[in-house]
Amino acid sequence: MTDSIKKIGIDLDNTIISYDDVFQLAANKFGLLDNNNCLSKESLRNQIRNQKNGEKKWQKLQGYVYGEGINEAVLFPGVYRFLWRCKERKIDVEIVSHKTEFGHFDSKKISLRDSATNFLINHGLLDNKNPLIKKVTYKNSKKEKIDYIKQNNYECFIDDLEEIIFSEELxxxxxxxxxxxxxxxxxxxxxxxQSWEEISQSVLGNWSLDEVKNMANLISNNTEVESIEKLKGRGNSAIYKLHLSNANKSALKIYPEISYHDRLGSEFKSTKIFKELNINNVQRPISFDSSLGIATYEWIEGERISSYGIKELKAALSFLSILHQNSKAEQFKNFPMASDACPKGSDIEIQIKRRLLQFDELSTKYSDLEQFLKNDFKPLFKEIISWSQASWPSSSSYIVPIEKNELILSPSDFGFHNSLCSQNENLIFHDFEYFGWDDPVKLISDFSHNAAMNLTKEIEQLWFSEVSEIYGKHLLGRLSAAWPMYGLNWCLIILNEFKDEVWSRRCSSDDSKSNLRDEHLATQLAKSKNKLNALAANYKNKHYW
Structure with missing residues (x-):
């Protein structure tokens, strides 16, 4: 779709603008919900419509959200970057929205169209100097909108409504x-x-080097980027080596843009604090642009760690110890929780169930995956959850979070796979996209299970013994009960490439994988089976310290 495309159309509400949180906030504000439970827009709509005069209440709520409440809305992750890329490629973008002038039952007569237009201006999409959107057109009904789309012959139209995209007239x-x-x-x-990353890949394809260079120049602090090269073999984020006009080098990172965790924010803020606190052996931050989801970091001359032993483990433990000693620093006081943090045992169970649900939806496409989940994973999952709940120490609760003072600062996805051996043979740690506060038991377990490392028994035992000196031997009871559950979680993490969105991200960061998906999925499924079998064999008598 990338070569010939010159003009595309995009819907506005729930396609460019996300109201996920706004409906919840507004419904609570007007007393339309019995509790403060977080509901999807669809569930919230159904609950309100089932009330007395429910349809009228729902329409009034919509009028408020799309008008006065729009200031609480946000752009969907990845929208801004997609539109910037379209501008770079000289693709005209027009927004076409079916939106009446005023909301139903709105006594204030707030213009929904003016509110939406102002939102686009405030978020930099309709900037007078260099707008990313060429035109905004509002229509009163879906039929008028469909007719307009048909008349304008867009080479591609993007919408969240099936009745638009699958319309017989289109x-x-x-x-x-x-x-x-x-x-x-x-x-x-x-x-x-399912995401704007997928849309970007479908419409625009892989990043061109000229595109990346132009984007890098936006945050290069008045130092021109002379040339760039893409680094292969990275997992989620695409990484480029920048050669600058002052003879220096830096690393540019293009982050996946997802709604549930701010990867750029976690990494850039944490490494900035490390620098302020003189925590060494980490990559230093330089500049960032949150709208584009990019950041630059110092370039590290070093080699990826292909083998590791006691020396490398000691370096990792030293870093964690220094980080733990600085955890009471003022800069960390309001730092967010780590991605997928698990301050209570039931959080681990919920994560596994959430991942399982995602794979169950995919299993009709992959019969081998379906059989593995049905015959192998789910029976052991049921067994381990029952055992872990029964084994949970009486000193803490499976369903109640640990106290705030028991949380630690966790790099989360921590290990040798996210480190480089510098020219002076020191380990430099990088990739703090998931950094934040978490239960130390999760960090200890994840390091042990991490599929990117495959620790030997000797190194794993040394890890358990030494890390207990940092975080405390009192964790043994909770670790013994939780470690098998984290193992189950890792069996599913290994299978992530079965998800189209994740595979698209992997290929975007390393396009050499594009034609090897079947082989890669077979390999990952075998890895997951092996891990599950090993877990089944030893989870009850695992030795820690």
Whole structure:
């Protein structure tokens, strides 16, 4: 789709603008919910519609959210970067929205169209100097909108509504349905994408080096980027080596843009604090642009760690010890929780169930995956959860979070896979995208289970023994009960590439993988099976310290 495309159309509400949190806040504000439980927009709508005069209440709520409440809304992750790339490639973008002038039952008569337009201006999409959007068109109804799309012959139209993308009147129109549900494509002209990253890959393809260079120059602090090269073999984020006009080098990181965790914020803020506190052996931050989801860091001349032993483990433990000693620093006081933090045992169980649900939706596409989950994983999952709950120490609760003073600062995805051996043979740690406060038991377990390292028994035992000196031997009871659950979680993490969104991200950061998916998935499934078998054999009598 990338070569010939010159003009695309995009819907506005729930496609560019995310109201996920706004509906919840507004419903609570107007007393439309019995409790403060977080609900999806669909569940919230159904709950309100089932009330007395529910349809009227729902329409009034919509009018408020799309008008006065729009200031609480946000852009979907990845939208801004997609539009910037379109601008770079001279692709005209027009927004087409079916939106009446005023909301239903709105006594204040706030213009929904003016509110939406002002939102786009405030978020830099309709900037007067260099707008990313060429035109915004509002229509009163879906029919008017469909007619307008048909008349304008967009080479691609993006919308969150099935009745638009799959409309019989737009049968020849190439369309992308933006939906977080697993739906099936109805004809060859349509694509279904669950994120703006997927949309970007579908419409624009891989980043060109010129594109990346131009973007890097936006945050190069008045030092021109003369040339760039892409680094291969990275997992989630795409990384480029920048050669600067002052003869220096730096690393540019293009982050995956997801809604549930601010990877750029976690990494840039944490490494900035490390620098302020003189915590060494970590990559130093230089500059960032949160709208584009990019940051630059100092370039480290070093080699990736291919083998590791006691020396490397001691370096990792030394870093954790220094980090722990600085955990009471003022700069960390309000730092967010780590990605997928688990301050209570039930959090681990919920994570596993959430991942399982995602794979269950995919299992119809992959029979081998379906059989593994059904015959192997789920029976052991049931067994281990029952055992872990029964084994949970009486000194803490499985369903109640540990006290705040028991949390630690965790690099989260920590290990030798995220380190480099510098020219003076010191280990330099990088990749703090998931950094934040967490239970030390999660860090200890994840390091042991991490599929990117495959620790020997000797190194694993030394890890358990030495890390207990940093965080305390009192953790043994909770670690013994939780470690098998984290192992189950890692069996599913290994299978992440079965998800189209994750595979697209992997290929974006390393395009050499694009044609090898079947082989890669078979390898990952075998790894997951092996890990599950090992877990089944030793989880009850695992030795820690």
């Amino acid at each position: 049968e020849g129109q190439k369309g992308i349905l933006f939906s977080r549900d697993n739906l099936s494509v109805k004809n060859s002209n349509n694509v279904i994408a």
